[in-house]
Amino acid sequence: MVGLAAPAEAATSATATFSKPSDWGSGFEGRWTVKNTGTTTLSSWTVEWDFPAGTTVTSAWDADVTGSANHWTGKNKTWNGTLAPGASVTFGFNGTGSGSPSGCKLNGASCDGGPSVPGDALPSAPGTPTASNITNTAVTLNWSAATDDKGIKNYDVFRNGTKVATVTGTSYTNTGLTAGTDYSYTVQARDTIDQVGPVSGARAVRTTGGSTDPGTPGTGSKIKLGYFTEWGVYDRNYHVKNIVSSGSASKITHINYSFGNVTGGKCVMGDAYAATDKAYTADQAVDGVADTWDQPLRGNFNQLRKLKAANPNIKVLWSFGGWTWSGGFTDAVKNPTAFAQSCYDLIEDPRWADVFDGIDLDWEYPNSCGLSCDASGPNAFKNMMQAMRAKFGPNYLVTAAVTADGSAGGKIEQTDYAGAAQYMNWFNVMTYDFFGSFNAAGPTAPHSPLTSYTGIPQQGFTSADAIAKFKAQGVPAAKLLLGIGFYGRGWTGVTQAAPGGTATGAAPGTYEAGIEDYKVLKNTCPPTGTIAGTSYSKCGSNWWSYDTPATVAGKMAWAKQQGLGGAFFWDFTGDTANGELVTAISNGLQ
Incomplete structure (x- = not known):
């Protein structure tokens, strides 16, 4: 060496x-x-x-x-x-x-x-903390002392993986907590030359008061969330009823209705006609009852109301932003309190307040670049989420779709996601679209790799790297959902079957070049291989990568092994008529 x-x-x-x-x-x-x-x-x-x-x-x-x-x-x-x-x-x-x-x-x-190897021994692990005097806002921790050949100097106390105190004794009282919230505490000893030993076992603590909403990860069941696109009711002809007819309604826990717009510092409607006015005939309606001309609410919102009535297990969140409308967040977070008020006023409109159980904010990307670039600073996202929680209260779901850029110096590192996590129920980590024909000449690569592999075009662009980065920052694993794309990304002009080949451009797609639904690709370009936990295929000169029920099963097993809160997918329209991919997610998270 x-x-x-x-x-x-x-x-x-x-x-x-x-x-x-x-x-x-x-x-x-x-x-x-x-x-x-x-x-x-x-x-x-x-x-x-x-x-x-x-x-x-x-x-x-x-x-x-x-x-x-x-x-x-x-x-x-x-x-x-x-x-x-x-x-x-x-x-x-x-x-x-x-x-x-x-x-x-x-x-x-x-x-x-x-001068010697291995040198001064590390301290031993302290005992797993015990918890007492638990209130709405505080907890007292005690642990048995660690041992060391040269003596113990002090102890670092960690809450959800983030250091909150250094103490010389074997007890600590943590104050300023949130009522009805789950926390995890560990302790680590330092010796007289500041070497740290192994961390103690973890002690789970839930403060008293607050909400016991079963929609929050960490209560025993996994989140299975799907995005329903507002515009899908047009060319794609996908309606809320299709969630029922495909068998998916009994296999999901949450729906993100996308997207509301963010403009002028406010949450506003996206397509009001599709959301609240489009009239449904009896054969299109969830319950087989046609809309009337004079009813106060029609459209997707009314169909979601009917869906929830028949499936009380499902909670619905209204998602704002997305790739196209994320540019509005920069102005909105200049006054996060006013922004939160605008979102609350829109979502809690008496005409549809009963439809929604939460708000999802899809900002692509805070303090970084997406369709446009933002320079709000690393605290803007946290401040926004703090304002949302303050306005919506403890019983409302507050979530976000977030970057999966786990590269060194990448997008995850630009924002205080761990600081925001204390106000949020979970993060939808967008672990897809890492690679695609937006790089027209290739190299070909799976757009949603679970792990790294030899020849990957960009280190850190994997699900494993992204999840590891969030955990390292201090976001609890139970507040991270793994993302699954119900579509593939592809190139044309490809001669090499294995990943890493050159291309001449985007493969043709039904709605957009370089993108195609799973339900199409499974028949037109079946998988010819797998790499990094996902499948790829070459048919003629076209090369595609996409997830199948088999690769989804593998990803769900990995998500459980990592202790994640569950999984989500984009979006319902890419699945088969009998919901193959939703079924794979549901079965995999049992």
Whole structure:
């Protein structure tokens, strides 16, 4: 292994310390922090360690992590290898198992900067905290002490994976909490040279008061949410009744009605005719009863009301923004309180207030670029969600569709999603559209890869990387939903069957070049292979990637293993008449 310098020099110039900021039972998040403690600049770094059998790394960020048997190595990226004196850098990973690292080396020498390997032992894990004196806004935690060969200096206390306090004793009272809210607490010890040991077991706490709404993840059932598009009632001829006739109504828990517009600093109607005025005949209606000319509410809203009457398990949220209408958020969040009031006034209009159980805000993307660019700052999204929760109260669902850009320095890192999470029920992580014919020449790649693979065009553009990034930021796993696209993305002019081929442009599609529904592709271009947890196909010179019931089943198993709150999909119109993909999601989340 090539290090920056000889071991004797490296031993006195840098340290590497390990922490485990979160543990969700079946796995954990680990972090290594490399610090230059010398007087000269480091130009590269390599951290090595051993895990016991059964503990492995599954994904990593901000370093190239590889393993052989039980030995693991993390090497700097091209952009974070240089460390000035006193500077530090952190890289992280998700792992499975319960073991702790041992035998740590940094550039071939001891990770604690001493002359021996492995150096000063890490502290042990503190005992799992106990919880007492739980109120609407506070909880007292106690834990048994950790041990260390040189002594314990203090303890870091983590709430939902984010450090909230450092204390010298073995108890802590956390105040300022929200009533009726689920929290998870862990504790980690520091020794006298600030080495951190393994994190304790997690203690779940629910504050008293508030809402016990079963629509919130974490109460035992998984969220199964589908987007219903307002414009789908036209060319696509897909209506609320189709949710029933396909058998999907009994297999979902939530519907996002999309989209309302965001303009002039307010929530406003999208297509008022489709939403509230379009007249339905008896054969088109959910209950077989035709609309009359003088009834106060028709259109999709009235059909959703009928759907909920027959299926009380379903909750409906009104989604605002989306790709086309996200530009309005920049002005709206300049006064988040007024924006929240406008949304409340629209959704709670007496003509349709009973239809909706929540609001979903699809901002693509805060403090970053989508169809247009936004520079509202990292706190704008959090401030918006805080205002929404304050206005709508504890019993209303407040959610958002969010980026899945897990790349280093990417969109997830531009916004305080963890700060917003405390006010929200969940995030719809849009784990699709990573690759497509918007890059007309290719290379061909699956648009919704679950994991990375050799030759992927952009590191970090996978579901696993996105979920890991949100968890690392401090968003609870139970507030993350995995996204499934009910469509494929494709290229034409392709000669190579495997991913990575060149192309000449977008493959033809029914409604848009480069995009086609699953219900079409399953017959016109059946899968010829799978990669990264999703399928691909080549038929003639066209190359497509899309999810099938089999790949959806695999993704649902992964979502459960990760402790996610469930899954969502875009959108109902891409599924078969008998709801194959909805069925796969429902069965996979049982």
